[in-house]
Amino acid sequence: MDGIHDMGGMDGFGRVEREANEPVFHADWERRMLALSLAVPFAVPYSDDHLRREIERIPPADYLRSSYYEKWLIALESLMKERGIIPGGTVTLPVTPGAPIEAEAVADAIKGGFPTRRDDKEATARFVVGARVRARNIHPKHHTRLPRYVRGHEGVIHTDLGVFGFPDWNSEGKGHKPQHCYTVRFSQQILWGREAPAGDSLYVDLWEDYLEPA
Amino acid sequence: MSADGKDPKQDHHHDHDHDAEEKGLALRVKTLETLLVEKGLVDPAALDRFVEEYETRIGPKNGARVVARAWTDPAFKQRLLTDATAAIRELGLSGLQGENMVAVENTERVHNVIVCTLCSCYPWPVLGLPPVWYKSAAYRSRVVKEPRGVLQEFGLEIPPGTEVRVWDSSAEIRYMVLPRRPAGTDNLSEAALAALVTRDGMVGTAAV
Numbered sequence A: 001m002d003g004i005h006d007m008g009g010m011d012g013f014g015r016v017e018r019e020a021n022e023p024v025f026h027a028d029w030e031r032r033m034l035a036l037s038l039a040v041p042f043a044v045p046y047s048d049d050h051l052r053r054e055i056e057r058i059p060p061a062d063y064l065r066s067s068y069y070e071k072w073l074i075a076l077e078s079l080m081k082e083r084g085i086i087p088g089g090t091v092t093l094p095v096t097p098g099a100p101i102e103a104e105a106v107a108d109a110i111k112g113g114f115p116t117r118r119d120d121k122e123a124t125a126r127f128v129v130g131a132r133v134r135a136r137n138i139h140p141k142h143h144t145r146l147p148r149y150v151r152g153h154e155g156v157i158h159t160d161l162g163v164f165g166f167p168d169w170n171s172e173g174k175g176h177k178p179q180h181c182y183t184v185r186f187s188q189q190i191l192w193g194r195e196a197p198a199g200d201s202l203y204v205d206l207w208e209d210y211l212e213p214a
Numbered sequence B: 001m002s003a004d005g006k007d008p009k010q011d012h013h014h015d016h017d018h019d020a021e022e023k024g025l026a027l028r029v030k031t032l033e034t035l036l037v038e039k040g041l042v043d044p045a046a047l048d049r050f051v052e053e054y055e056t057r058i059g060p061k062n063g064a065r066v067v068a069r070a071w072t073d074p075a076f077k078q079r080l081l082t083d084a085t086a087a088i089r090e091l092g093l094s095g096l097q098g099e100n101m102v103a104v105e106n107t108e109r110v111h112n113v114i115v116c117t118l119c120s121c122y123p124w125p126v127l128g129l130p131p132v133w134y135k136s137a138a139y140r141s142r143v144v145k146e147p148r149g150v151l152q153e154f155g156l157e158i159p160p161g162t163e164v165r166v167w168d169s170s171a172e173i174r175y176m177v178l179p180r181r182p183a184g185t186d187n188l189s190e191a192a193l194a195a196l197v198t199r200d201g202m203v204g205t206a207a208v
Helices: A028-043 A048-056 A060-065 A068-082 A103-112 A188-192 B015-038 B044-057 B060-072 B074-082 B084-090 B137-142 B147-153 B190-194 B199-203
Strands: A132-135 A154-164 A179-187 A201-207 A211-213 B101-105 B110-115 B163-168 B174-178
Touching (some): A132 A179, B074 B084, B110 B174, B137 B147
Parallel strands (some): B110 B163
Antiparallel strands (some): A132 A154
16 A cells, blocks of 8 residues: 555655664563564464554544554554454454463574465466566555565666565455566665765665566 | 664654554563464464574574684585585574575685665574664665665775675575685684684674
8 A cells, every 4th residue: 555654765864863872672661562573473373464554544634643563553553453362342353272382482483584485386487587577566555575666667677585475465455366476676876866876775685576678 | 872872762652652662562572472373373482482592592602603614624615615505504504584595705816795675684604683774675776775884884995897696585595605814814723713703894884
């Protein structure tokens, strides 16, 4: 969706404010919020695509006013409500929860991660490295990982990253639609006009469904 | 304090509201945790362990080891630049938000900088959790469009002849920058070199 979260290229947010010797967390509730977000999926599965979809649904004014972990809180609450885990809202995705992760398993679970790359045999690549492509000018109402600032612009396939599930479908519960994801190189002048330095470039990772031959 | 020496709190006229808001958030998180614990879906001891890992073990010191190794071992550097996930795993580092890693090398001709414009994707196994500025609207909106201006604010002047490459990590790859090894460090040990490497150097907002 064309939401406030899709910030690349917007003006008006001012200088980048930095905090010297910034702590990892600024409050104890932030610690608990991070830990909850990482622990809950072991018992009540959801993916980053689902979490991001919920964050992107936060109304723009609230999104800008909320801190990072506050957005996580809002998103986790809605995910738990729609799964019928906590009261409130409409249960649209009822689940039978599994067992919680045990303390002893945490370090290994972090090290193992949640691999998202799929078998390359699941999809054939439509584009080869060096091919000229255009980011499609599409405006889905649902979650997407195609930033607005590249839409309609021409770039070059820099790397074929292999096969991954398609977030636009996964976040909607429509399946994984495995497909190749590519690093695409765009010239800064193509994206931002003649005032951008001629040699500078931007690289962004885009799923095949976001691209068409140029 | 912010980078320009201004304390953001001084500009903030709503400290009282802010405190009330923080209390409200703390209560909401506590309520959610309590509900999930009562239902047997999370174990508070496991939550403590997650916090401990990210507060004490997983942070930019890990990435600094990767950089120092690349500076001192050309074969490792080659492996890092061709398959960063595997090379980083050689140092015992892997996992959440680093399942698919790519390392991009700064040279005399190229300067790289990392962002996630859509949320705040960041290579956790090597850099830990991202700082607030990396997640800020100002950084996410501006660094893709005016990277040289943003880097200047960080105190980093990129010469006109050097290509700036911005990497918007909006999909499944998490990026780290391999900074240039500073001059005059030929005699330093790998550990001493690692001590020179900063978080910002590996994001691309500092030279090292």
